Amino acid sequence: MPRSPATPPVTPCTEDVPAGQSGAELVGSVQTGRAPPEAGSPGSVLVLAALGALVFLNVYAPQSLLPLLAHDLKVTPVTAGSVVGATTLAIALISPLSGLLADALGRKRVIVTAFVLLVLPALLATRADTLAQLNLARFLQGLIIPMVMVTCTAYAAEEYRGREQGGTGVGRAITAYVTGSVLGGFGGRFLSGLLVEYQGDDWRLAFWLLAVTNLLGALLAGTLLRSARHFIPARNLKTVGRDLALHLHNRALLGTLLVGFVLLFTLVSAFTYVVLYLAAPPYRLGSAALGGVFAVYLLGVLVTPLASRIMGRYGVPRTFGVGVAFSLLGLGLTLLAPLPLIVLGLALASCGVFIGQAAALSAVQANVTRARSLAAGLYSMAYYAGGAAATVLGGLAYTHAGWPGAVLCSAVALLLALAVGLRTWRSSL
Numbered sequence: 001m002p003r004s005p006a007t008p009p010v011t012p013c014t015e016d017v018p019a020g021q022s023g024a025e026l027v028g029s030v031q032t033g034r035a036p037p038e039a040g041s042p043g044s045v046l047v048l049a050a051l052g053a054l055v056f057l058n059v060y061a062p063q064s065l066l067p068l069l070a071h072d073l074k075v076t077p078v079t080a081g082s083v084v085g086a087t088t089l090a091i092a093l094i095s096p097l098s099g100l101l102a103d104a105l106g107r108k109r110v111i112v113t114a115f116v117l118l119v120l121p122a123l124l125a126t127r128a129d130t131l132a133q134l135n136l137a138r139f140l141q142g143l144i145i146p147m148v149m150v151t152c153t154a155y156a157a158e159e160y161r162g163r164e165q166g167g168t169g170v171g172r173a174i175t176a177y178v179t180g181s182v183l184g185g186f187g188g189r190f191l192s193g194l195l196v197e198y199q200g201d202d203w204r205l206a207f208w209l210l211a212v213t214n215l216l217g218a219l220l221a222g223t224l225l226r227s228a229r230h231f232i233p234a235r236n237l238k239t240v241g242r243d244l245a246l247h248l249h250n251r252a253l254l255g256t257l258l259v260g261f262v263l264l265f266t267l268v269s270a271f272t273y274v275v276l277y278l279a280a281p282p283y284r285l286g287s288a289a290l291g292g293v294f295a296v297y298l299l300g301v302l303v304t305p306l307a308s309r310i311m312g313r314y315g316v317p318r319t320f321g322v323g324v325a326f327s328l329l330g331l332g333l334t335l336l337a338p339l340p341l342i343v344l345g346l347a348l349a350s351c352g353v354f355i356g357q358a359a360a361l362s363a364v365q366a367n368v369t370r371a372r373s374l375a376a377g378l379y380s381m382a383y384y385a386g387g388a389a390a391t392v393l394g395g396l397a398y399t400h401a402g403w404p405g406a407v408l409c410s411a412v413a414l415l416l417a418l419a420v421g422l423r424t425w426r427s428s429l
Contacts, residue, residue, distance in 0.1 A: 015406075048155070081391045087139065175325035185297055259320070259356070264390070270349055300350070334403070
């Protein structure tokens with residue numbers, strides 16, 4: 001029989017947005033000749049979507065350039081995959097601290113400052129001559145990116161609350177931000193591949209592009225983002241420590257963190273090493289075509305609201321099971337030779353992860369009763385740690401068994417996540 005989850009599902013996010021936070025802000029907006037759009041208005045929703053797109057251009061931009069990076073930096077293609085892992089590892093390490101920083105200092109100030117700081121590692125990457133130097137720049141990017149991610153979703157949750165009638169509610173605001181992040185995740189890969197292929201195969205151009213778009217993000221946030229009006233500073237470290245201990249003893253939450261780890265592990269492992277697979281014979285795709293493969297991510301815009309409806313009717317565990325089934329079917333299709341079937345398989349696999357991510361985010365909120373921002377930060381940490389681990393373990397699997405090895409690695413991880421999720425959620429949701 002259909003059933004509803006213990007608590008209503010939160011607005012789900014895709015691969016690129018782990019969870020929302022909470023808190024408030026003191027800073028005033030940058031004064032311009034024209035006032036920023038009122039928080040809660042359709043105009044301000046577009047600003048949030050644009051900021052989501054601009055920050056997520058940074059996360060996976062080099063992924064379609066791995067064969068070119070390997071050739072230019074004189075490393076193996078699998079080793080070049082570390083440019084993705086360096087960023088996701090940094091995001092994992094800093095996400096919980098970013099939430100605390102935003103809760104202490106405010107919203108707009110943190111967003112503008114983060115975009116300005118993101119210009120620096122992008123410029124540093126343009127000067128890199130070795131993989132180690134490039135990975136350092138990418139790691140620095142990962143330390144800054146969560147300052148925008150968690151703060152934008154916190155801003156949406158606070159400033160749009162109570163505007164469901166006649167305005168734009170929290171769900172719509174976060175959905176707009178999520179949509180922007182999906183577009184940014186795709187755009188970073190696609191624009192990098194397109195720009196580099198048609199401008200002389202110089203991968204450094206991708207990072208010049210990021211420097212410009214990050215500067216644009218700072219200007220956009222500084223001039224068009226309305227100052228938050230519901231900011232309450234949260235600076236009590238003793239309370240934070242007590243809440244952290246509570247979460248670390250929450251069995252259902254810990255199970256959800258493992259599920260999150262596996263979800264991004266699956267996506268990063270699949271989409272990092274399929275680039276190498278499709279760049280090699282017999283496909284020999286160039287940077288632009290490889291970037292175009294990531295268009296399947298755009299399905300996240302459609303799948304995310306659909307997943308929310310499925311959860312409302314059937315609950316979190318069953319919804320997660322559906323997501324895993326889609327992903328396993330999609331991964332299986334990628335083992336077939338025709339390129340269209342491989343792309344279809346990648347589309348199904350990514351849709352399955354989006355559905356699973358929606359279920360996991362709902363489980364986070366359903367299994368905690370306090371310190372939800374901290375719980376979301378812990379989920380973000382586990383989620384992006386999975387992406388970092390995928391560039392190592394998935395790389396080993398690809399090195400020893402080619403693309404079938406990478407697929408098997410992801411499939412085993414998904415089955416493990418399914419077992420953990422069903423065991424922990426059925427007793428708690």
